[in-house]
Each structure stands twice: as C-alpha cells, then as structure tokens.
Amino acid sequence: MELKFVLESLLFSAQKPLSAKELREVLVNAADAEDAEATVKSLAKIKEAELTPALEELARDHESAARTYRLVCVAGSWQFVTQPEYGPWVRALVGVKARPPRLSQPALETLAIIAYRQPLTRAEIEQIRGVSVDGVMQTLTERGLVESVGRAEAVGRPQTYGTTPMFLEYFGLRGLEDLPAADELRRIPAEKPPAPVTVDPGLATAAPEELKTQTETPAQTTEGEKS
Amino acid sequence: MELKFVLESLLFSAQKPLSAKELREVLVNAADAEDAEATVKSLAKIKEAELTPALEELARDHESAARTYRLVCVAGSWQFVTQPEYGPWVRALVGVKARPPRLSQPALETLAIIAYRQPLTRAEIEQIRGVSVDGVMQTLTERGLVESVGRAEAVGRPQTYGTTPMFLEYFGLRGLEDLPAADELRRIPAEKPPAPVTVDPGLATAAPEELKTQTETPAQTTEGEKS
C-alpha cells in the first residue's frame, strides 16, 4: 500500500486539516489496532519528515487531475478544498442545510432584553429574566444575533452585550430605533440580586448609577461603549 | 461550467449524502442568490432527470481515476466514500463505524430471499428455506431491514414483506437492481414440468436427468457450478 494513497484516504475522510505530525500519529494508531495487518504495521515506521514529500506529490497529483478540488497546505496542515469558482454552488449547499431552526422562547426573551436594554451585562440579563442565560447566550452568539460590545464600568469589568447588524436583518429592521416601542421593558428596574456575597452593598449600587446614563438610549449606546 | 463538475464540488463539500432532487434544489438556490452570475443561473434550469446521467458519468470518472475514494449512490443518495482497503487507517482517524452486530446466517438467507423475491409472504419464505423464520423475521424487522409492504391476494390475506431503504444503506446498494446476480434470482422459480415425468424403470437418477431438459432456466444457471 503506497503511503501517498493512505494519506489521501485519510485527508479525504478528515473533518479538519491535518498536519504531517497528526497524520503520522494516525499511521501509528492504525498499526496499534489488534488486528493490524503487515501493511498497516509497516507504515507506522515512516518518519514525519518522509510524509511531507508524499503529501507534496499527492497535491501535485490533484493539481494535474484538475478536478473541482485540490489538496492544499495551510499553515502546515493539509486539507482538500473545493476550487473557488464553485463557491456560488457550495455556498447554496450550506445555505440549504444550515437553515437555522426557529429561536426558542428563552432565546427570544433574552434577545428582546438585549435589544431593548443594550449594552448590558450577562448578570443584568439574568436579573431581568430571573433565570440563567448561559445556553441561550451561546445560541444567540453562535447565530450571530448578539455580540460582546464592550465592558461595563463595574467591578471585574464584565462584558456587555448588544445586538448585531444580523439581528436587524433577521427581524427586517432598519435600525434599533425601528424596534416597536416597548417602554415597559426599558423601564424594568434591574436591581442587583438580593444577597450578593462578595459585593459591598454600598458600593455595588454605586456603579450601576454610573451605568444608568449609558443604558438610557439603547440605539446609541453601542457606539461609545467599546472599551 | 459543466454540470458534472458542479455536482462534484457539491458532493465533495456535502456533509451528508444528497439525492438528485436535493442537488437540484441546491442548483436552484444558488441561482436565487442576489449576485448569481449567468452560469449559476443557467444550471438552475436543469431537470432532475438530467442530473442522474451526469452523476453516473461522474461516478465512472472516479472509478477510472482509481484513487482511494469513489462516488457511490446508496439508496438514491450520492456520496463520496473511501475504498474499503483504506479502512484500517480511516478507522484510526475517525473511529470505528457505529454499526449493529453482523447478521447471522439464517438472517442473511432470509434477507436474501426477501430482497430478491419481494413482495412475498412468510409462508413463501419458509417454503424456500425449508424452516420456520419466525425469530429471524423479528430480528430483521426490528433492525429495520425488512417491513410489511402489503397483503397477498390469498386465503387469509397474509402480510407480504419487502426490504427497506435501510437495507440498501446497510449493504451499500444503490437499489434492488444492484443486488448481485439479481436477474437470475428474481426469475420466477421453475414450475413443475407440463406433463407427468416418465421415469426410466429402476433408475433412481433418471427422473432428475429428464427434468433438467424440461426446465431449461434453472438447469442452465446452476449447471457447471458443481457444489
């Protein structure tokens, strides 16, 4: 079994780019399998330095085969990639499959709070929602609807969150000023939790006072807030 | 841009097998993109029926390129797969394939009968195998390899069985026509001779000899394969 072909089969099946070092590890692991045959065992003896010429030859093979993909080495890791001219189609493929599911109710609520109160910290969101927002924040961030926009002028300088341009696109809004008026939500006083263990009560309320001016006009705050 | 290459780039980038129908959807979606160019738009007009010949040609291309992977169609969906001989290495990379335990001999025999002769009743299966298939049928049904497909036009209207798409997936078959030696096995079993057999007096083996000439098809197909 020629080394180059084994490497090809590996790179063809890999979910991520692989370095020569990682490829060698796979060869070694394959040889360690209980039922490993002689050919599998023999390739485990190959040195990392010997892999690179084989990989380069493989890349040349695919270059001359001139199909719709190539083997490339980026930052020391090898991977198969489609040729850029097929981008329009491949992008459509991703679009078809990546159609995101509807946002869950907790996600929508959290998003609403962020939209109307941005920028604000995770602790503030949790205070308004009354529950933890860990998973939800991750979803919203992954979906590109909210992002970190700065840090609060408070103890620990926690990150503050705001909505993204994607959020506007998602809901068909021209800007944050287009959000339907929901004064009530803007008005909910966000108090600090009843018994913070580590914070001096007197001081904890001081910082939020400071924050107040920055949270008044949600539409504008995202600009001046980057820290 | 030749259709076949576009299809190749899509199947190369896809994270799951794609049917001709799904591939056509992608072509249409690509053309719907705001910035879609003329070539992208032109491929959206292609009919689903036109995709299959292109896909088959593509599969043949990869067959003759004889690299470590092939384009295959399993149960109507197309995907790139690595050749089995590279299994030991690919397994070391991506882990052991999650597959149910191998089928027993009785299960395989019963499955073969169902696959080639579907739809058929349990009684018909038992007639061919010469033994009861109760337990085996349960296993096959539980594993989703066979299912009830209707009822026979016979006394008691017994259920008839057939194979599922999972059956094709399990064995890596494109369709039932892909079954090995399908033509021969699907042939209607030899009927009894039209006229009563005349037996040579006293010769036990005479009758079968006689039969051979009268039932051409089975005789030809098994002749020569000394068992």
Next chain:
Amino acid sequence: MAEYKVQFEVFEGPLDLLLYLIKKEEVDIYEVNLTKLATQFIEYIDTMRLLDLEIAGEFLVMAATLMYIKSRELLPVEQQAQVEGEEEGEDPRWELIRQLVEYKKFKDAAAQLQALESRQEHVFPRIPGKPDFAEPAAEPVKPDVSIFDLLNAVNSVLKRFEQREGQAREIFEDKWSVSEKIESVLKVIGERGSVKFSDLFENAASRGEVVCTFLALLELIRLKQLVCAQPEAFGDIEISRAVAAEPETVTNEDEKTSNIEHRTSNAEGEDVDGPQSGAELKENAQ
C-alpha cells in the same frame, strides 16, 4: 464425531444439510442419486439422535419425504406409474430438487450479502468540515421569526417579571398606542407582502394591545394603505399593501427615552472575573 457435531450446529435446516451432503458427493444437484442421498440424510438424523441433539421438526418431515422417495424407487415400474397418475405428475423427486436448487441460489446470494456487509464496515463516507463561509454572517438568513415573536417575548418577560416581583403595576398598563401599531403593522406588511389577520393578533399580550392593533388596521384601511381579502369563505383574512399606495410614514412620538430612572445593577455574574475592589468601584463612580 466431533466433525458431525460442528456440522449439525451450522445447518440451517434440512435443505442445508442436503446441500452439504450433495457437496460432499461432488455432483450437480440435478445428477444426485436421491436414493443414496436419502440414506445419508437418515444416517445423519440417527447420529443427531445418538448425540442427543434436538432435532427440529423440519428434519423429520424431510426424512419422511426422502423415505417416501426411496421407497418409490424400489417399486416395480407399473406401480410407479400408478402412483404418479394419482398425483397428477407431482413427482416428489422433482419437487425436492427444485427446492434444493432454489435454496442453493439464495444461500449463495446470502454469502454475497455477507461479503457486502463486511465490506461496508470498511467503507467510510467523506464528511468534510463545514466550509469557511458557513458562518452565519455571510448567509442572508430568511427571517423565520417575526417581530411579533419578539414582542411576544417582551410581553412574556414583563408578565414573568411581574409575577416574580409582584410590583411595577405601571409596567403592566398597556402602553400600546394606535400610532405604534400602525407603524408595526406597516412594517410587517412591508416585510412580508401580506399577513394573515389572525397573525396580527396571535401574539397580542393584552386586550389593550388587540384593540390598538385593530384600530390601527382600520385606520390603515381607511387611509387606503392596506387592503383586506378573504380568499375562501370562513378562511383567514389576508391583509396586504394597497396597490400603488405610497407607504405613509407614520411618525411615532419618540418615547424611547424613558423618564423613569434606569436602575441597572452590575452585580457580579460569571462575567466578573476579578476580585471585588471597593476602590475600583468608587473610582468608577466618580
């Protein structure tokens, strides 16, 4: 003896055993001496009995059939013909051979399936990583959530907040105004082209909001901004933008800057990663 035992365990049934016996004789199924085969089969059954193995009923049925075939062979020709005449050409020998031939084919097919099965264990599909441009930002995502969902979410938040805090009665006063609703209805219709009547109220949080939405609709219809259609009797009313009507910008008093003091707290959450420092807080408060 040991060989017998092993073999018996793998026979799927009488046909399987018969095929094994024929294979041992190295003859074609069509040329097999059935009398001899019958004798061998019965010998095997006897061995199974001797070994105290459980013998399935099918083996016994087959043994009986073979005995019958064997006995027929021993009859004089005239009597053979007589038997055949009775059975309308149903020759048990033919029946058995036909069955064996057919079974043999499927046994071979099963072996081929088995080969495919083990081959599949070594075949791996290519599952590439997601392409780089899979990032959501590059993808114009079709809105699958409307602004109403967002408003609904707002209201849920408010409701729960009230339940939790049992306060802020003024929060729950309906703040909806007809002009706000006009704006949002126009926005939704501008976005979607048309909207179902029921959809407009689906997420209304209060009677007040429903009233405001309805008044807004009436106003827009009066202003010929919107048209209503009911494609089928008792079906849902479809509201869409009136043809050629310039969307009138309904300005809405900007009430977004509330007079009520925002009291936001920055109590520690998991974002707080440093130790609390009073000095820092004071400094920030300056």
